[in-house]
Amino acid sequence: MRIKNVISKRDVKLIKNTFKYLKKFKIHFLSIIFSMIIMILLGIIQPLIAGKIIEKVSLQQFNDIYYFLILALFIQIIESFITSLKSYLEITLNNKIILDVKNDMYNSILNLSMKVFDKVGIGEFISRLQGDVNILANIITNEFINTLISIIRVLILSIIILKINLKLSIIILIQFPINYILMLRFGKELREKNKSLSKIQDIYFNFIQQSLLGIKYIKTNNIKYKNFKKFNNISLILNQDKNKISKFHNFAYFIIKIINISNNFILNIFGLYLIIRGNLTIQYFVAFTSYSKQFSEDLNNILQLNATIQKSLVSLERIFDLINNNENWECEKFGPKNKKIKKANIIFQNVYFSYDNKTYILNDFNCKIKSKSLNVIVGKNGSGKTTIINLLLKLYNISSGNILINNIKLNELNEKSIRNLISVVHQQIYIFNLTIRENFKLINKNINDDEIIELCNYVKLNDYIQNLKEGYDTVIKENCNNLSGGQRQRLALALCLARNTPIIILDEITSSLDDESKIIIKKIVKKLSLDKTIIMITHDKDLINISNNIITMN
Ligand SMILES: Nc1ncnc2c1ncn2[C@@H]1O[C@H](COP(=O)(O)OP(=O)(O)O)[C@@H](O)[C@H]1O
Ligand SMILES: [Mg+2]
Structure with a gap:
């Protein structure tokens, strides 16, 4: 329930928008999931074989140990193959999504109203196209797929570990409510931090773009050094912000790791106690520790999803505000009429216009322009x-009045x-x-x-x-x-x-x-x-x- 406070309705819409990009690549996506499921199964068999081998060694039964060793080898080869395949599929899916999102963004940029270009620096567009799109693709091909796999594996592993030993399973589970609360707090913090990082990134790209366009001005006015200093300043701030996020990220990870290590320590002590008392075999204890390690990793992955989403929402907002022409990203609007005009008479009729809705540049402007003149x-x-x-070019829209071309309103032409x-x-x-x-x-x-x-x-x-x-x-x-x-x-x-x-x-x-x-x-x-x-x-x-x-x- 608490998650509701952190992820709003708007955020859900952003996430839905993101997954629209996956629809086109269903087969690709399902192939990844399929190879993941095979990996899960292979991952589940392996600890059992390892446990069996250790048990055979401890019981000095060397006869059929070779059989298990060859089986382990065979499984590992298949696992490596599937790992490579999966990673290839993920990279190609990632590239395809990046391509699609960038196309949509660029197309939206081309159709934005001139008013937007008056306000937004070119660097900001580049920052969105380059930085934010990669984050979006990463959410799908990395975070989402991994979380999905974690969910499947947690479900399977929870049944297995509960079956092996109930008490040991309870010890494992104790850590997660604490982790969950921590992750929620970390997620919120990360979102704020990423928001300010994006702003500085925009300033950074804008500055480079402006400076290079004005390179003649910089040289002839002898401001190379000042310009460099300013660049250096912005870079430093950007760096500091990135470091802050990394520091925070690693701190959060460290805390969770410590909880996990302490938990493992208790688990090992209790496991040994059970083995000494004859309540647990070595094979199952080896398998259990391996499963529980994977289980903890997976469950933490799932809990981390909130933090990841929070962190990425900043980028999703920046992408979809632009693509969907949300507030501040108004797109050009034209009328429906398609006319092939050969001779044009133009009339400006009581035209009022302001660039900023405050100072009016045209106040009741009137004029007539005849064709062929x-x-x-x-x-x-x-x-x-x-x-x-x-x-007249409709780069901006008049505030009131009319512009007529052969008595057709300009606003009605396409x-x-x-x-x-x-x-x-x-x-x-x-x-x-x-x-x-x-x-x-x-x-x-x-x-x-x-x-x-x-x-x-x-x-x-x-x-x-x-x-x-x-x-x-x-x-x-x-x-x-x-x-x-x-x-x-x-x-x-x-x-x-x-x-x-x-x-x-x-x-x-x-x-x-x-x-x-x-x-x-x-x-x-x-x-x-x-x-x-x-x-x-x-x-x-x-x-x-x-x-x-x-x-x-x-
Ligand atoms: N894109 C814009 N945003 C805001 N103000 C603008 C913009 N373009 C022009 N202006 C302002 O509108 C006024 C008229 O500009 P303009 O039509 O370019 O004049 P000119 O008659 O020299 O061609 C000027 O005061 C200018 O500062
Ligand atoms: Mg002019």
Whole structure:
């Protein structure tokens, strides 16, 4: 009954979620259980044979002793084979479960709302994907299977030891109520300790990720040493926490071991007494001590289950909160309508929006954007220009009002319709760490080499790329480090055009361009606007002059 206080309804749900991953691998799992049962049986026969051999030696009956020795050898060979098989099965099951859980987690991460990414550091995702998933798999393939086996073995062994000698069995059983109470206390403590460990682990991964992304900043601002010191500090805290848990774990184990040793001592004394009085044979005493040792180990395993679960629940929470989109892990939501939109008229109608539900960036914002036109959004830094784009892309949801595309509410369109409607060159450009050609194929799998060259020619990048040693097979380095700011923006524009969507959004793409490139862009957008809806955020006077519609943010 006491266990109810420690494991809540929510915890039970987490454990149920965990075992869902086992369903797919039923046969695999049953094979492990089957090999375990054979091991149990072999384990039960062996002490009897050992006892028999010792008894034969003590009675000096050497004739049939060889028979028992060969039998023991044979059983041990089978046992070794099954042990290896079982361990192989466990490892493969473990890997399969890890694969499945990681797939589910990664898929959930991809579908999280942008609001989550604003709050949660990337390191925290990595920490969950790496650390916590291993713990989940371990619960199933290690803890759960071992506990199940322990339960089966305890049931069999309890009958056997009771049959051999009732009084000795009672001595064995005395230790367990004490162990049980201890384990409950240890379990609660372990859960708390693991919770704080996970938090520090998140900080650790976040710190590394942030530092490596900002490596240029660290070098040029001469903060290498400070950065290293901070890393060292976090590592030390992490280490201390790990050591604390290990210390506590070992302390708990030590206490239980001491209880067990004392118990064995009493058992041996009493066993000897029974043998001297002729109430017990040597064979059965040898078998009994061996059984009772296994019995104690198994029963302790079962009692430890609570501690193990408590310890692992922290990880299970961290996994399933994410997979099931529980509080703080909201996922993106789209409407049901699938529309293939060719010409798009956009209306922002009384739109209110806030990133944090406190300060409103847009207060009753209204504007109309006609299809096949060149629109510019102008306004001071921080006035909400990029925010409008974020809302149109449905990266964030408006607080109230409406965004209408051809009089259909944006909220009613499904993900595919929106993504096929709009392409964008973001203010902060991101291009994948792949070759130039692969980057084009990634966003439009049907594009051929001629089309890629045509697009790059269009943005006046083809000559540059053709002159590279690897041409279109040049790998874009991380953070686009092998491209200049202007080249980056022009390649991003070519990639954006490769998607051929009715709406094209360009967020301050002329900011790093020289005059010559600006003229090129001007020509491109002018031409594009004959066929598509172009929305540009820009401070460039020339572009503003040629536009059909100016939206001013204040
Ligand atoms: N992800 C975000 N979370 C919270 N606040 C944000 C976020 N993005 C932008 N903001 C805030 O919203 C305001 C408008 O930003 P933005 O639309 O990017 O301005 P700009 O007009 O320069 O493009 C700014 O005050 C900015 O700090
Ligand atoms: Mg902006």
